[in-house]
Amino acid sequence: MAGATPVRRPYAARMAPDERRTQLLDTALGIALERGFHDVTIDGVARAAGVTRPVVYGLFADRAALLDALVDRAEVRALAQLAPSLPAVPGLHDDVDPDELLLAGLAAFLSAVQADPDTWRVVLLPPEGGPAELTARMTAGRRGALRALRELVEWGIARRGGPDLDADLFARTVLTLSEGAARLLLQQPGRYPPERFAAFTRALLGGLLPA
């Protein structure tokens, strides 16, 4: 039929590098949330953004760099939201109620999650499938969180005078349950509003009064 009309691709809207960069990150974010990190490919992102691969390569060195930038942005955002409400470890005799501190922390965390769900979805996503660097990175982040929590918890246990709990396990418990709560909140905000977790936690802690 027709004599090989080469069919040039319609030119994508031009965009300043910064703008394109965030557009591409948003696109990558969408794919990561839908199908996991392992399905974030340069090719896929380019197509989803309506652009060709070289455009992506102009802004990110390779797939690893793209993913890195993606979680980097998420971490920065997440921390920015959280930082204001991160409590320092009080002194042993300060007049601070450990239970209230924990509840306040949980509330702050959950409301951050609620305020910017997609960011937190990334942070909470299992790193499986990403390159090893990514996994290492996210594991390191979790370890940091755990360390900070453990200090708080040690203070809390000493201060509180209830049962003498294993601080390490308790810190892990708090972290794990908080993440679990966040996941439920993200999946079914209707059924699992923050207040529900607050009430549950309060009931648990209330039962744990010092003898």
Added chain:
Amino acid sequence: MAGATPVRRPYAARMAPDERRTQLLDTALGIALERGFHDVTIDGVARAAGVTRPVVYGLFADRAALLDALVDRAEVRALAQLAPSLPAVPGLHDDVDPDELLLAGLAAFLSAVQADPDTWRVVLLPPEGGPAELTARMTAGRRGALRALRELVEWGIARRGGPDLDADLFARTVLTLSEGAARLLLQQPGRYPPERFAAFTRALLGGLLPA
């Protein structure tokens, strides 16, 4: 140099289908545990097993079927180990201590994990990266476990007479923490022996005595 000697591949040891099948599943298991489901490919399994792809295709229809068989086997094994110690829901007035029931359940679970770590590693592996079917399947399994747990927990809360806890959240808490404990046990059995979790749980529950 040489006149195109075609270099035939050394013939792999012949094997009856059933035997080969389990060999391939074992190989796939190894890869899954090392690098996650997403890196279990027909090609990779074939190579790791010292065999060519058609051999694998002779036993599994495709990658999805292979993964399905893999987790299938793991689920069967896991359930077989667990079934003997799965408690039925006691009557409201039966003479059973809910705390002891929970502790016994945890102990049984952790000792199953310890007895067959690789099987449980599969069950506890995040399904991310596998095909959607796999994710659906593993999610369904978790839902089943949760349903069973919730019934037990409802009984326990009523029977116990402590604080009136949200049964759904409590069941989720137990499930999440048990999984977490299993993961720790699998990663660092030295630092996190089953008794440590038992002691921690006992301390927690002990603090929760009915008023």
Added chain:
DNA sequence: CTATGTTGCTACAGGTGTGTAGCAATTCCG
């Protein structure tokens, strides 16, 4: 209405994986 920089595109070369058709080596049994 050009000239120049910017942004995007095409095209290539290569890697790894999927799934299938048809042939070749082995094994086993008469």
Added chain:
DNA sequence: CGGAATTGCTACACACCTGTAGCAACATAG
């Protein structure tokens, strides 16, 4: 020892992804 029957292998046709080199379209300032 000589056929089946069984088991494994080679080869092919795709599909999708990675990176890169060089060209084409656009935008804007003069």
